[in-house]
Amino acid sequence: MQLSEGREQLGDFRLRLGLTLAGILLLSALISGRLWLLQTRDHSQLARRADSNRTTDLPVQGVRGLIYDRKGTVLADNVPSWQLEVVPERVEDMQATLDELAEFVNLAPHELQRFHDRRQGAREFQPVPLKLNLSPEELARLEVNRERWPGVRVQATLTRRYPRDSATAHLVGYVGGITARDLAADEAGVYRGASHIGKTGVERAYEEALRPIPGTRRLESDAQGRRLRELDYQAPIPGWDLRLTLDSDLQRATEGELEGRRAAAIALDLRNGDVLALVSMPSFDPHLFVNGISHADYQRLLDDPGNPLFNRALQGRYPPGSTIKPVFALAGLEYGLRHPRDHTYCQGWFTLPDKQRRYRDWKRSGHGRVNLRDSVAQSCDVYYYQLAHEMGIDRLAEFAGRFGIGSATGIPLPAEDVGILPSRDWKMGALGESWYPGETLNVGIGQGYMLMTPMQMALMTVRIATRGEGFEPRVVQTRSRRALVREEPVVPLPRLELRDRRHWEEIHDSMVAVVHGWGGTARAVGEGLPFRVAGKTGTAQVAGLSQEDDEAPQLDDVPYKLRDHSLFIAFAPAEAPEIAVSVIVEHSGGGSAVAAPVAKVMLENYLMRCDGVVWRPWCLEADI
Amino acid sequence: MRLAGSDTMRREGFWQRLCLEPWLFGLLLLLSLVGVATVYSATGGDGAAAWAQTKRLLLGLVALLLVARCPPQWFHGLALPGYGLCLLLLVGVHFFGTEVNGSQRWLVLGGVRLQPSELMKILLPLALAAVLAPARWPVGWLPTLLGLVLIALPVGLIVLQPDLGTALLVAAPGGFMLFLAGVRWRIIGLILAAALASLPLLWMTMHDYQRRRVLTLLDPEADPQGAGYHILQSKIALGSGGWSGKGWLEGSQARLDFLPEAHTDFIFAVFGEEHGFLGTMLLLALYIAICARGLMIAATASDRFGRLLVSTLSVTVFVYVFINMGMVSGILPVVGVPLPLMSYGGSSILSLAVAFGLMMSIYAHRQNSSLQ
Known part of the structure; x- marks a missing residue:
């Protein structure tokens, strides 16, 4: 082997070794750069992914808020x-x-x-x-x-659990199984792990307050999903407890009076809009729905002719009948068409000029000479036929609308109906027909197309009693969580201004005359009470029987479905009103016979209580 | 000539008697310790796996010491017969091999499971070195073609198994050997051009799962539960380590089983998660130091056989490191390449031990050469 060739060869070998080492360093730099990107630039993002790999968040259910009545009686709670x-x-x-x-x-x-x-x-x-x-x-x-x-x-x-069972089913409502749609709409994750959600009544309307905010149990789990240990625990926040405006005693007494009927009754505290009682009969057992109702049970409720799931107080549409008369009497005064002392002669029927058809008074023989007060107290129809004819449907509708007919009362409960405020426009839109003068007469006595809910009637009564003041119906008084208590707002309604405020007094007097006056239609209500009541009876015709027949039919002769509804509205004490009520009993005949006694029981139950009350004179006497 | 201190004399004597190069040996020892510790962590603090790894390393140590003591001439003489035998075994695998995961790699001979392709990683460089050492410099066409045939035979058989990763690992050192042996630059250029031109052909002959691995590399998020899962989880492991890591035994990706193959092929991800960027840089530096030391031994080796063998084996180690780290960090496709002396597994440790033993032997016996 030649030395020179060997040396040259060794030199070339070392050159190639050097190139190899350079290659190694180059590739190392490539790896280093890659690791630099992964471990420093992408670190936070990848560390988050490592964390979400290993952690599982489990929801911890809190406790749904309780519901009490205004005195602290439990209406809805949670039991093991x-x-x-x-x-x-x-x-x-x-x-x-x-x-x-x-x-x-x-x-x-x-x-x-x-x-x-x-x-x-x-x-x-x-x-x-x-x-x-x-x-x-x-x-x-x-x-x-x-x-x-x-x-x-x-x-x-x-x-x-609802300790009062069916008694509060229509007001408190019920919870039921949460649906896939509810969960899909829950972007904030409030229903993580939840099984129930408010379906009707207060349970639904105040769902956001009642529902708890779930806590979180953060667990470490491995790739197979096995839980290894708890990393973090966040306690759930319970829902707000609600104290309703409801007065359980009044509610119970009202229900007792309406047992077995198809009826609705409402009591409002007219000083702040509190709903003191809200009854719709028949009712149902809310527990059926809590853990999933069986098909058979549900079908039974649907097939029940009394329609127990239907909340008559908020959704029932009834002709107001004569209970609308105080409003139209007021309209006559306001439009200057009537003076309180003006007389109309009631002969028992009314005809439009140049027309043959007789519009009958409920009293065949007529009321004779009636002034405004008599017209309300005796509920003379002819007075209002005449008045309605003079006023015309446009002004009637305008004035009735100011008392809330055809619009929501604003009660914070789901599915409130608004009834019908008939007018030319309404009829053209709904039926595609123009308005006939005869229909104005029917609206004038609260019949025809006009329909109201019992809640609207109660609020109308409040508006009269407070001389145009009043509040949106309030269902919840306070909400509380732990030491925190929050008052629900009292929402005043826009004030109803009259041309002459003395007109209110005329109406109040005439409504007092209904109960206490000579010839009043609800004299039995006022008997034996230490305070005076202002009220108005109503009889809502279901079918036009009496218009054509000369003989007024006897109640028992008429099939149940065609019998008149009995209505009564009232406020008391007449001089310093505290409470307004509306009562409707379906297919039970005249207002004075059935609805008025129920209203009397309600007023008595509420106003005769004297524990801690000093402003009611009869309470002071009772103490002595 | 200066007088060395008696201490130094005694120490050099100690290493010489063992036929070891102290620097390289020390680096390997350090790497092995890091490896055992990482295997311990990657198996969730399971002492059994770490102990098994330790036993294999000790076995490897014995093999290294034995090989180091043998004079290089023995290997020179055994290289070609050994290569021929191994080639026969590879053919045998093709007909009698046991199938694991869809590819035939293993041969059972008298109760011993044997992976001939693993043997070939040592025997091919040996055979090539033996063939190329006597060739005239600069190396011309004839020896080059002979070398290419020696490479192509085993690589072709391994590709048929199919085991693309191992084929690559067998082929790469062969190529380096030709380069280091002094093949004319012109010929090297031609071979590289031919290799590039045949890439599309390779793609067409690849199996579906092999293509999928390559495609997965380009977009691992496309299938995070399937083919991309390995890469995604190892990137999460590395990245979540950050600058300084989560600490030994604290890596959640491996401990909670999110990282597959954590203690074998993907052990680098475990190390990166627990020791961060600083740790991975130190580990990479350790490997570079080992390779550089190997290249230095090659540079001072006394004959051409030794030079070629040692330099090629050093580069091979680095090729392992690069492919493994590249795979784990997501810049190379997933191929079954262990990280030298870190990954859990016996055959890889043994062949590495033999390789390092060969390097030690060349180093220890350099004085005997005629040049000295």
Whole structure:
């Protein structure tokens, strides 16, 4: 081997070694650069992903707020119950397990459906409720056979209870199973892990206040989803407790009077709009809905001719009948068409000029000479036929609208109906027909197209009693959470201004005459009371029987469905009003016969209480 | 000539008696310790795996010491027969091999499971060095073609298994060997051009899962639960380590099983998660130091066989490191390449131990050469 060649060769080898080392360093720099990007620039983002890899956030359910009446009586609370849960990952054969379980607990189709629905969105290790609210018998049977099914467990939870059952079902409402749509709409995650949501009544209207804000249990879990340890715990925040404006005693007394009827009754505190009583009969057991109503139960409620799920107080539409007369009497004064001492001669019927048809008074023989007060006290129809004819439908509608007919009362409960305020425009829009003069006469006595809800009638009464003041009906007095108490706002209505404020007194006097005056239609109401009542009876015709027949039919001869509704509105004490009521009893005949006595019981129940009351004179006397 | 102190004399004597190069040996020892610690962490604090790894390392140490003591002439003589035998085994794998995960790599001979492709990683450089050492410099067409045939035979067989990763790892050192042996630049240029031109052909012959791995590299987020899962999780592991890491035994990605293959091919991600950017840089520096030391040994080796063998083995180690780190950090496709002396696994440690033993042997026996 030649030395020179060997040296040259060695030199070339070392050059190539150097190039190789340079290559190594170059590739190392490439790796270093890549690691620099990953470990410094992308660090925070990738660290977050590592954290979300290893942590699982589980919701911790809080407690739904309680609902009390104004005196602290519990209307809705939460009681312990047991529910059957299944952890899918620990069940080998789901269908076989469900079949076996069905022998021990009653599994309805809707419960199985709900189970399968909720399983869709859940992870395999999360328990899915199968049956809520186990009975003690079911609990005992399951407990004995507990070892048979791994992955099936009985879990203690809270379930909603309504201690007054059906009594407050229409006002308080109920909670029911949360739906997939509710969960989809829940962007803030307030319903994470929740099983129930308010469906009707206060439970729905005040859902945002009542619902708890769930806490979070942050767990570390591995790639298989097994939970290893708790990293963090955030306690849930309970929902607000609500104190309603409802007076349970008044509510109960009113219900007692209306038992077995199809009826609605409302009492408002006219000094602040508080809803003291809200009754719709018949009612239903709200517990049926809490843990999922069975098809049979639901069908039974739907088939009930009394329609117990229908909230008559807010959704029932009734012709106001004669209860509208004080408003139209006021309209006559305001438009200058009537003076209080003006007389109209009532011969028992009224005809439009150049027309043959007779519009009859409810009293066939007529009322004779009636002034404004007589027209209200005796509820003379002919006076209002005449007045309505002179006023015309436009002014009638305008004035009635000022008392809230055709518009919402603003009560903060779901699905309030607004009734119908008939007018030329309304008829053209709704029926596509022009207005006939005869229809004006019917509206003038609260019949025809005019429809009102009992809540609107109660608010109309407040507007009269307070001489144009009044408040939006208020259902919740205060909301409280722990030490924090918040008053719900009292919302005054825009004041009704009259041309002459003395007109209010004329109307008040005439409504007092209904109860206390000679010939008043509701004299029985005033008997034996230490305070004076201003009221108005009403009879809402369901069918136009009496217009054509010469003989007024006897109540018992008429089929139930065609009998008149009985209505009564009142406020008391007449001189310093505190409470306004409206009562409607379906298909029960004249207002004085059925509705007025109910109203009397309500007024008596509320106003005769003297504990701590000093402003009622009769209370002072009672003390002596 | 200066007089060395008696201490130095005694220490040099100690290393010489063991036929070891102290710097390289020390670096390897350090790397092995880091490896055991990381395997311990990657298996969730499981002492059994770390102990098994330790035993393999000790076995490797024995192999290294044994190989280091042998004179290089022995390897020179055994290189071509060994290569031929291994080639036969590779053919045997093709007909009698056991199938694991859809590819035939293993051969069971008398109860011992053998992966001939692993053996070839050592035997091909040996055979090439033996063939190229006597070639006239600068190396012309004939020896180059001979070398290419020696490379192509085993690589072709391994590709058929199919095991693209190993084929690449066998082929790459062969190429380096040709380069370092002094093949004319012109020929090198031609070979590189031919290789580039055949890339589309390679793509067309690739299996679906192999293509998917390459495509996954380009867009790992497209299928985060499937093919992209490995890369995504290892990037999360590395990235969440940040500057200084979460600390030993504190990496959640490996401990909670999010990172697959955490203690084998993806152990670098575990290390990166626990020791951060500083740790990965130190580890990379450690590997560079080992390779550089190997290249220095090659530069001072006394004959051409030794030079070629040692330099090629050093580069091979770095190729392993680069492919593994590139794969784990998501710039190369997922191929089954372990990180030298870190990844859990016996055959890789053993072949590395033999390789380093060869380097030690060349180093220890350099004085005996005629040049000295």
